[in-house]
Amino acid sequence: MTETVREIYNCSKSVDFELVVVSPFCVRGPNIKWIKEESPRGASAAQVAAYEASSGDVIVAMSDDVAPTPGWLDGLEREIAEKESRYFPYAGGVHWCTAQSLGAVYGFYYPYFPAISRKSLEAIGGYFSCEYYYAFCDTDLGLRIWDHGGRCEPMPHRMIYRTRAEVEERHSIHKTTKFEHDAKVFMDKWHERLKHRLPNPDAHINVHLGLSHLPEFVESRERA
Numbered sequence: 045m046t047e048t049v050r051e052i053y054n055c056s057k058s059v060d061f062e063l064v065v066v067s068p069f070c071v072r073g074p075n076i077k078w079i080k081e082e083s084p085r086g087a088s089a090a091q092v093a094a095y096e097a098s099s100g101d102v103i104v105a106m107s108d109d110v111a112p113t114p115g116w117l118d119g120l121e122r123e124i125a126e127k128e129s130r131y132f133p134y135a136g137g138v139h140w141c142t143a144q145s146l147g148a149v150y151g152f153y154y155p156y157f158p159a160i161s162r163k164s165l166e167a168i169g170g171y172f173s174c175e176y177y178y179a180f181c182d183t184d185l186g187l188r189i190w191d192h193g194g195r196c197e198p199m200p201h202r203m204i205y206r207t208r209a210e211v212e213e214r215h216s217i218h219k220t221t222k223f224e225h226d227a228k229v230f231m232d233k234w235h236e237r238l239k240h241r242l243p244n245p246d247a248h249i250n251v252h253l254g255l256s257h258l259p260e261f262v263e264s265r266e267r268a
Contacts (some may be wrong), residue, residue: 049071051111134161146252150239154186
């Protein structure tokens with residue numbers, strides 16, 4: 045988490061931001077609001093706790109095993125407001141600087157780390173769902189955006205990278221014990237409604253979208 049917090053400060057100097065940290069240990073610093081995690085309940089519950097404690101108009105998901113690149117928040121509030129004037133609700137996606145593809149389920153793009161206004165979240169019934177421990181919470185949020193007639197789009201110039209903690213795979217217990225639970229919750233909720241979008245009954249619901257035909261992503265990765 046040390047690298048994550050340090051780089052958020054280093055890469056967000058031109059932005060007025062609030063950093064809400066949910067953790068079992070105390071984290072202090074300028075603009076930090078710390079929420080004590082009494083017991084681990086999964087990434088989705090932690091994100092929801094942070095959202096409920098936040099006060100900003102725009103929410104950007106983060107975790108302690110990723111860190112941003114310079115300029116990742118520059119003009120974000122203005123960009124989201126402009127997008128919402130055309131598509132509502134709306135979510136933008138912050139992405140890995142080394143990404144070769146984008147996540148999509150049943151043909152719908154969904155952001156791994158969404159940047160979304162409080163207004164859009166209220167329109168779809170809230171933030172990540174605590175039905176999930178860690179998997180599919182981002183996918184579910186993306187589908188709720190689309191289901192309400194909105195739009196999810198990647199933001200090529202807003203990039204993050206994996207920190208040492210992620211490279212060393214220090215995953216929580218939920219990442220090794222709760223995937224099947226989360227997958228069942230997701231499939232029970234969405235598959236019957238969206239299976240008609242698959243090319244055949246045996247097709248995988250996830251089909252990643254390649255980036256080679258999107259020059260803005262190629263250019264952004266080169267700059268990062």
